[in-house]
Amino acid sequence: MFQRDEIVKVRGVIEIYHERPQLVVERIRRCEASEFQEADFCPVSKHPPEEMLSALRGFAQSVVDPAIRAVLQSILGDPGISEPLKLAPAGVRLHHVAG
Numbered sequence: 001m002f003q004r005d006e007i008v009k010v011r012g013v014i015e016i017y018h019e020r021p022q023l024v025v026e027r028i029r030r031c032e033a034s035e036f037q038e039a040d041f042c043p044v045s046k047h048p049p050e051e052m053l054s055a056l057r058g059f060a061q062s063v064v065d066p067a068i069r070a071v072l073q074s075i076l077g078d079p080g081i082s083e084p085l086k087l088a089p090a091g092v093r094l095h096h097v098a099g
Contacts, residue, residue, distance in 0.1 A: 007031040049086035
């Protein structure tokens, strides 16, 4: 009925079954893109994204090897990479398995 990673809207009730809560789904449907923002489903830091990106750029600037520093600065200077990083940064504990 739904594909992996689709956002759905669920209506239901929580009931106790065998002394544990269970969700009884009364209605479920696929959400329209206008009903949510993907950022709502990503972990959020207490630090502003621009501040964290600035710190990352500072780290890249501090790399001693000029070739590696140039590559890092090139990557972080690309808006196609840096802008999405502000919305959905990579994580150590939370990630999707490739497959």
